[in-house]
Amino acid sequence: MGESSYWERFWRRKVSRRRLLRGAALGAGGLAAAALVGCEEEAAGPPPPQPTVGPGGIPSIPSGLYFTPTPAPEGSRGGMIRFFGYDALVFDTLDPHQTQFGPTYNGHASIFSKILMYLSHDTLEKAPDLAQSMPEVVDEVTYVVKLRPGVKFHDTPEVRQNFPQVAGRELTAEDVKFSWERQKSRGEIVNPQKPRAILYYRSSQYEVIDKIEVVDKYTLRVTLKEPNVAFLHYLADSNAFIVAKELVDAAKDEMGEPRRMVGTGPFIWGELVPLNRMVMRRNPNWFGWGQPELGRPWVDGWTSFFFADYATHEAQFRQKRVDVLGSTEDADQVVKLKEAIPELNISQDPPTSGWVNSRFKVYCSPFNDWRVRRALHLAIDRQLMIQGMFRGHGVLQPPVGRAISRWALPEDELARIPGYRMGPEREADLREARQLYDAAGRPPIRFAVADIPTYIPSYAGQLVVQLKRVLGEDADIRQEPRTPLNYVQIAQGLLRGCEEIPMIIGYDNGWIDLDDWVYPYFHSRGAKNSFWEQPPGTSTFDPELDRLLEAQRRETKEEKRRELGFQIQRYLLGMDLKTPGKVASPDELSKRKAVHARLDYIAPQGITVWWPYLKNRTAWPWFGNAHWFAIVWLDRAHPSFQGRPS
Amino acid sequence: MAPPAVARSRPLGLGWGILRFARRKPLGAFGILVVLAMVVLSLGTPKPKFGLPDLPDRPLGFELGRPWLARYHPDDFFYNRQGRLAVFEGPSWRHWLGTDNRGRDIWARLVWGTRRSLFLGIWALTMGTVAGALVGLISAYFSGVFDLLFQRLMDAIQSFPALLILLLVISLTEPSLRILAIALAFVGIPSIQRIVRSVVLSVREEVYVEAARVLGASHLRIMFRHILPNVVAPIIVVFSVGLGAVILAEAAISFVSPSSVPFTASWGLMLAEGRTVMFDHPGMVLASGGAIALAVMGFNLAGDALRDILDPRMRLI
Numbered sequence: 001m002g003e004s005s006y007w008e009r010f011w012r013r014k015v016s017r018r019r020l021l022r023g024a025a026l027g028a029g030g031l032a033a034a035a036l037v038g039c040e041e042e043a044a045g046p047p048p049p050q051p052t053v054g055p056g057g058i059p060s061i062p063s064g065l066y067f068t069p070t071p072a073p074e075g076s077r078g079g080m081i082r083f084f085g086y087d088a089l090v091f092d093t094l095d096p097h098q099t100q101f102g103p104t105y106n107g108h109a110s111i112f113s114k115i116l117m118y119l120s121h122d123t124l125e126k127a128p129d130l131a132q133s134m135p136e137v138v139d140e141v142t143y144v145v146k147l148r149p150g151v152k153f154h155d156t157p158e159v160r161q162n163f164p165q166v167a168g169r170e171l172t173a174e175d176v177k178f179s180w181e182r183q184k185s186r187g188e189i190v191n192p193q194k195p196r197a198i199l200y201y202r203s204s205q206y207e208v209i210d211k212i213e214v215v216d217k218y219t220l221r222v223t224l225k226e227p228n229v230a231f232l233h234y235l236a237d238s239n240a241f242i243v244a245k246e247l248v249d250a251a252k253d254e255m256g257e258p259r260r261m262v263g264t265g266p267f268i269w270g271e272l273v274p275l276n277r278m279v280m281r282r283n284p285n286w287f288g289w290g291q292p293e294l295g296r297p298w299v300d301g302w303t304s305f306f307f308a309d310y311a312t313h314e315a316q317f318r319q320k321r322v323d324v325l326g327s328t329e330d331a332d333q334v335v336k337l338k339e340a341i342p343e344l345n346i347s348q349d350p351p352t353s354g355w356v357n358s359r360f361k362v363y364c365s366p367f368n369d370w371r372v373r374r375a376l377h378l379a380i381d382r383q384l385m386i387q388g389m390f391r392g393h394g395v396l397q398p399p400v401g402r403a404i405s406r407w408a409l410p411e412d413e414l415a416r417i418p419g420y421r422m423g424p425e426r427e428a429d430l431r432e433a434r435q436l437y438d439a440a441g442r443p444p445i446r447f448a449v450a451d452i453p454t455y456i457p458s459y460a461g462q463l464v465v466q467l468k469r470v471l472g473e474d475a476d477i478r479q480e481p482r483t484p485l486n487y488v489q490i491a492q493g494l495l496r497g498c499e500e501i502p503m504i505i506g507y508d509n510g511w512i513d514l515d516d517w518v519y520p521y522f523h524s525r526g527a528k529n530s531f532w533e534q535p536p537g538t539s540t541f542d543p544e545l546d547r548l549l550e551a552q553r554r555e556t557k558e559e560k561r562r563e564l565g566f567q568i569q570r571y572l573l574g575m576d577l578k579t580p581g582k583v584a585s586p587d588e589l590s591k592r593k594a595v596h597a598r599l600d601y602i603a604p605q606g607i608t609v610w611w612p613y614l615k616n617r618t619a620w621p622w623f624g625n626a627h628w629f630a631i632v633w634l635d636r637a638h639p640s641f642q643g644r645p646s
Numbered sequence: 647m648a649p650p651a652v653a654r655s656r657p658l659g660l661g662w663g664i665l666r667f668a669r670r671k672p673l674g675a676f677g678i679l680v681v682l683a684m685v686v687l688s689l690g691t692p693k694p695k696f697g698l699p700d701l702p703d704r705p706l707g708f709e710l711g712r713p714w715l716a717r718y719h720p721d722d723f724f725y726n727r728q729g730r731l732a733v734f735e736g737p738s739w740r741h742w743l744g745t746d747n748r749g750r751d752i753w754a755r756l757v758w759g760t761r762r763s764l765f766l767g768i769w770a771l772t773m774g775t776v777a778g779a780l781v782g783l784i785s786a787y788f789s790g791v792f793d794l795l796f797q798r799l800m801d802a803i804q805s806f807p808a809l810l811i812l813l814l815v816i817s818l819t820e821p822s823l824r825i826l827a828i829a830l831a832f833v834g835i836p837s838i839q840r841i842v843r844s845v846v847l848s849v850r851e852e853v854y855v856e857a858a859r860v861l862g863a864s865h866l867r868i869m870f871r872h873i874l875p876n877v878v879a880p881i882i883v884v885f886s887v888g889l890g891a892v893i894l895a896e897a898a899i900s901f902v903s904p905s906s907v908p909f910t911a912s913w914g915l916m917l918a919e920g921r922t923v924m925f926d927h928p929g930m931v932l933a934s935g936g937a938i939a940l941a942v943m944g945f946n947l948a949g950d951a952l953r954d955i956l957d958p959r960m961r962l963i
Contacts, residue, residue, distance in 0.1 A: 308903070310922045330922050387731040388723070388748045454904065461721030461910070462748060483820045 051347075058335070058607060061347040061619055064120030069616040072298035072633035079634045079646070080279075081614070083324045084313050085304030087278035087626075089452075091487055093256040096241040097183050098199035101487065102354065102509040102623035105239040110280045110302070110626040111154075112241035112263035115145060115176065116232065121350070121512065121621050124406055126236045129289065129627075130171065130264065132218070135235070140227040140556070141210075145235070147173060147218040151287045153244060154268045162259045166244045168285075171264050173214045178245045180206050191253040198495070204520050204527045205234040208553070228553045229561065230515035237512060238624030266297045266630035278304045286630070298633035302626070317609075320644040323634075324617065326608035329455055331393040334607045343640055344609040345617075351395045351605040353403040353510025353622035356385065356456060358447065359598045363533040364498035366443035370589050371436040373596035374574060376445070377419045378433035379470040380463070385602050388462050389455040393607065396420050397600040399569045400517040403621035407514040407562065409569045416581060417573055430470050437471045444476035448493070450506030451484035460484075460505070494530040510603070510622050514552060514565040522572070522594050523549045531597040542594040545571060571595070613641040667951075674951020680944025687715055688761040717742075718754040720911035725749070734927040744929040747919060752933050758911035759934070763941065766823060767892040770830035774892075775885050777831065778838025783877070785839065786846035787869050797843075800836040808833040812899050823910075826899065830892050841884050845877045852876075879956040887949030890942040897938045913938050 051061045085103065092101035096108045117129040128134060130151060136144040153159070155168035178189075184206035187195030197203075208231065211223040224231060234240060247260045261269040266286045270279035281301040288296050305322060307313040310330040314337065317325035326349065327334050338346045358376075360367035367373055386394040395402045398409040398420075414420050418429045445467075449460045460479045467477050485493065485501070493500040511517050520528040524541040532541050540546060548568050555561040567577055574595045576582040589595055610617055613635040618628050635641060668675035724745060726732040731749035735741060743752035785796040803811075815829040849855065850873060858872050900914025913934040920930025 309918070314922075333922055336926075384723070384731065387733070391733070391747065458904075459748075462723055462750070465719060465721045465723065483822055 058346055058348040060350075062120065062122045062350065064118065064122070064618055064620065066120065066122075067616075069631045071294060072615070073637075076615075076633055076636045077295070077298050078300050079636075081299050081302040081629055081632055081634070082322045083302070083304060084307055084316075084322055084326075085278070086306060087304035088272065088274060088276055088306040090272065090274055093199070093254065094258065094261060095199075095254050095256045096239060096243060097179070097202070098196060098254065098256070099239075100201045100509070105241075106623040106626050107278055107280065107304075108239065108241055108261075108263075108626075109265070109624045110267035110629065111261050111265045111269055112243060113151070113171075113265050113627075114236060114240045114242065115147075116236035116240075117627070118236050118512065121353070121404060122406075124404075124512070126232060127289075129236075130176075130242060131235075132290075135232065138221075141224040143222045143224075143231065144215075145173075145176070145220045145222065147171065147176065147220075148287060148290060149218055151264050152285055153264055154262050154283060155285060156268060158259065159262050163244075163246055163262060166246050166262055169244070171242065171244075172217050173220045175244050176220055176242050177212045177214055179242045180209060180212060182248070184209055187253040190248055190250050194251075194253060196253050201520070201527050202234075202237070202239065204523070204525060205230075205237065205240075205516075207525070208234075226554065227556070229556050230513050230553060233513040233515065237516065238622060266627055267301060270301060275306055277306065280626070280629075288630075297630040299629065302629050320611060323614045324608060324610040326606050328390045328393050328604035328606035330391075331607040332391060334609055338609050341609075343612055345612055345614075346607065346609045347619065348605065348607050349619040350621045351401070351403045351603045353401045353512070353603070354507055355397040355401055355510055355603040356389070356505070356507055356601045357397070357598055358503055358505040358601070359494075359531065360596075361494075361498060361502045361533070362531050362593055362597050364502040366440065366445065367502055369440045369443075370592070370595055371440040372443060372445070373599075374589070375433045375436040375440065375471065376467075377574075377596045377599050378429040378436070379467055380419075380599065380601065381466050381470075382420060382601050383422065384462075384466055385459065388459050389602065390604050394602045394604045397603045399572045399598070399600050400514060400565060401510045401621070402603060403510065404512060404514075404517075407517065407565050409566055413566075413581075417575065418583060419573070433470055434472065437475070442472075442475060444478075445503070446478060446480040447503040447505055448481060448490070448501040449479060449484050450490060450504065451486050453507055456505060456507060457484035463505075514561065514568075518565075518568050518572075519549050519553070521598060522568075532593065542592060544592070545594045572598070611640050611644075613638040613644070671951045671954065673947045674954070677944045677947025677949070677951060680940055681948050684760050684764050684941060684944070687757050688764050689715075716754045716757040718751045720755045720758040721750065722754065723749040724751070734923070734929070737929070743933050746916070746930050747923065747927075752916075752929055755911040755916060756913070756933050756937055759913045759916060760937065760941075762823075762910060762912050763893045763896060766827055766830070766896050767889045770827040770892050770896075771834060771885055771888050773828065773831035774834030775838050775881060775888070778835040779842045779874075779877070779881055780839075781835060782839035782842030782844075783846050783869055783874060786843040787850055787865070787873065789847075793843075796839075800839060803833075804836040808895065809898060809902075812895060813903060816899065816903065826896065830895055833895070834888060834892065838881075838884055838888070841880055842877055845880050846873055849873050849876045883949060883953040883956060886952050887946060890945030890949070893945070894938065894942050897934075 051059045051066065085106065087103045087107050089103055090101075092099045092104055094104060096105060096112055099105055099108075113130045115129060115131045116126045116134070119125045119127050126134070128148075130147055132146045132148045136146075138144060149170075151171040153166050153169050153171060159167040181189050183200050183203050185195070186197035186200040186203050188197075208224050208226070208228045209222060210225040213221040213223075215221050222231075241263065243255065243263065247262055248255045249257075249260075258269060258272055264287065266283050266288075267280035268283045270281045272278050279301060280303075282297050282299065286292065286296065288294055305316070307316065310327055310333065313322070313325060313327070314333065316322045317337075318341075325334060325337065335346070338344050360373060362368055362373070382396050386392060386396075396414060398414050400408045402408050402411070409417075415422070418425075418432070421429065447460075449457045451457055464477050464479065468475055471477070485504075487506070490501065490504055490506060494504070520526040522529060522531075522542070522545055524539070524546050529541060534541070545568070548564060548571060552561050552564040552568065555564055570577060570580075571592065572594060574584050574589050574592070576584045576588070584592070584595075608619065615633050615635050616631045618625070618631075620628075634644075664675075724732040724735075724741070726735065732741075732745050733747060733749050735745040737744045741751050741753065743756065746752050746755065781796060781800070785793045811833050812826075812829050815832070816826060819825045855868060855872050858868050863871070897912070897914035897917065900912040901918045902914075904915050904918045916930050916934035917938070920927070920934065924931040
């Protein structure tokens with residue numbers, strides 16, 4: 001691969017590494033001021049993480065604002081940032097409260113604002129977005145949210161024509177109340193007859209709210225049904241967008257049309273050419289996180305191009321038609337490019353929060369037998385998946401993503417858990433898998449796969465071969481249907497009976513708080529609990545798990561909540577809760593409906609290069625961070641800017 | 647007095663016949679050799695199911711021992727001595743053409759890809775040829791307004807680039823080899839019918855056709871009993887030449903839009919997977935690109951030779 005020679009040369013350039021580290025240290029010192037994000041009210045949080053030198057010498061940069069962004073000088077303002085993204089793949093509704101397609105709410109983050117926002121996914125530090133300050137916690141169930149005055153909705157000729165009542169209107173507490181109540185009621189407040197209830201994937205976040213009182217134009221008082229420590233996270237979640245009531249089509253309970261993409265964010269809807277590009281334009285009247293005088297966004301907008309393959313992407317990057325190039329499957333090629341063009345900046349980004357997993361309908365044969373699910377959990381070779389799908393650039397995924405180190409099961413513990421462990425213990429896991437499959441009567445296994453990312457369907461054949469090697473060549477395992485399914489088909493199929501996709505292998509966006517990783521999926525009232533046949537709320541999916549999931553919502557002490565999170569993960573992985581490191585007894589496993597209902601496999605961790613003229617680039621583990629383009633700018637004075645097509 | 651014995655030339659044996667053909671048409675013989683090699687390679691993989699081809703999930707190895715030519719299942723993967731996935735390994739006795747980006751045997755994937763290309767090509771072209779021949783036959787036989795309408799419809803289809811139509815069809819439907827075969831057949835209809843029509847236009851003026859008409863034969867009988875047998879030769883030639891084009895189109899689709907066709911071993915897919923690393927690990931690209939080039943050339947040369955044998959007049963077309 002030529003890595004050694006590259007890294008030898010890489011290490012000779014120690015000065016630039018030092019500079020990077022020094023810069024990051026200065027950035028850490030300046031973060032408390034947070035002048036650029038206008039969060040001077042924020043109490044000093046934990047120190048921001050520092051860049052480290054990862055495997056092979058590539059700097060591993062933390063997520064979010066780990067540095068102090070430099071302001072754009074007058075001469076370097078304007079221009080469009082261009083990059084590769086999936087934003088132009090509009091496979092889902094554009095409605096910000098109803099979509100669950102990550103790339104879609106990436107664009108939303110530019111247009112709409114939230115009450116709070118995350119500054120980092122490592123420290124999970126939050127800062128005010130629409131809020132004037134962090135919400136006041138009156139008691140364990142009461143919060144007071146104060147909004148920034150003077151925040152205006154986008155005001156363009158198109159908006160004035162389509163929604164004159166919204167164009168330039170000030171955002172008020174009523175808008176916030178509507179946005180929350182719409183999701184809490186799963187659309188009933190918009191259209192009691194025809195709400196699109198099933199599409200409110202985040203409803204379980206808002207169902208914790210008992211009462212929303214509008215105190216005045218800029219103040220809300222929220223009362224929860226019971227203490228819930230995740231509530232502040234809900235206000236900062238990657239798609240907790242505040243919309244204007246007038247933008248929702250009441251007849252359809254939807255705001256999925258491009259003309260309805262009107263918000264208070266730093267960018268204004270520009271253009272969407274499906275499968276080609278999404279364009280956002282600068283919002284000149286943006287409230288700038290309380291500091292409009294800084295003149296952000298410093299660019300005229302951004303364009304996200306979709307390229308079907310890496311070769312096109314790299315060619316566009318070489319010609320500076322896109323400013324950033326990142327890849328997981330072709331990460332080695334990215335490193336080689338850095339080798340060829342030494343002036344490029346390079347980093348190993350955090351593992352993505354999104355991950356590859358499979359889910360079962362645990363009420364359908366043969367997956368109603370925990371032995372079959374566990375056999376698959378043990379048999380599937382996650383390391384091979386990392387090699388096969390990402391050419392080694394990935395990480396093992398516990399039930400809470402590795403990207404969220406605060407909540408994920410510790411790496412050293414994960415490495416000891418059956419199904420994840422390697423070496424001689426792996427042999428024992430494979431033997432157990434075979435025994436369990438035999439004991440279950442060697443039933444036929446049919447699985448469907450999602451069509452994107454394409455590394456999933458292209459791996460399906462290899463997965464069959466790998467499973468047959470473990471479970472026996474006569475094991476009847478096959479992909480069915482033979483053709484990959486898109487996510488609309490999957491969503492529909494999950495709602496139907498056992499005939500359709502009892503097991504699906506796909507990709508999920510990934511989340512931030514512990515609650516989001518587990519509650520919506522596994523709680524009996526969870527909005528994403530498609531594992532069991534009963535409609536949510538009519539009976540109990542898994543009483544013990546429900547108890548744990550509810551307990552983590554109430555636990556105010558973070559360390560105790562963390563331990564509860566670990567317990568939940570161990571429970572899902574079939575571990576004994578009383579004896580750490582021990583697998584639960586077969587008796588106990590057979591009682592747990594939720595055990596191995598979802599198998600979590602791996603998450604990608606790519607490598608990115610970008611031209612040095614691109615300033616203040618941040619990396620995030622998942623979608624929904626396009627509002628951070630407000631701090632990015634193009635250094636026209638930098639020599640690398642020469643030759644960049646306008 | 648007994649009549650003098652007439653010296654009768656002995657018919658050549660099969661071996662001599664082949665040898666003579668090879669000497670007279672060396673390129674044609676080479677083409678036929680390539681086609682035969684493809685057929686043999688295809689037989690080295692499991693038999694396709696009845697109907698349109700689709701790859702079975704289970705490799706032949708599980709039923710009849712390891713496939714003798716494919717050697718491995720196309721999705722089978724291998725580890726190196728360090729216990730890591732044997733990615734991009736060079737050619738060896740174990741892996742004749744080395745391994746690909748996922749530690750799979752390139753030769754095995756090439757052989758399985760051969761079967762896919764060949765069977766898909768045959769199916770698509772059979773459908774396209776039958777449909778095209780019917781359209782050409784009917785259109786030329788009835789002529790007049792009927793012919794005019796049919797031909798303008800064919801012109802309309804032909805005015806769109808074939809690749810564009812193929813991409814449109816597969817993007818609007820679920821990815822499937824059946825759909826791909828039908829789409830390939832569809833784009834082939836206009837050119838096939840045009841050739842058949844031109845031949846039928848001259849055949850229908852023949853005296854024996856006139857005689858059949860005078861005797862009261864029905865249109866169907868005249869078309870299928872008297873005209874069709876006389877246009878079979880050009881149809882066979884069109885079929886053999888067209889196979890190369892269909893194989894190329896299938897590879898192009900798999901290359902341009904790998905996710906729109908099922909992820910089975912395919913030459914186009916191998917090419918797409920290999921192109922990002924083609925300078926460092928050219929094995930995948932060379933193997934698949936070479937196979938495509940060889941197959942197309944083989945079918946074209948074989949088609950040319952067949953044309954010379956079956957219908958020398960068509961050389962002028």
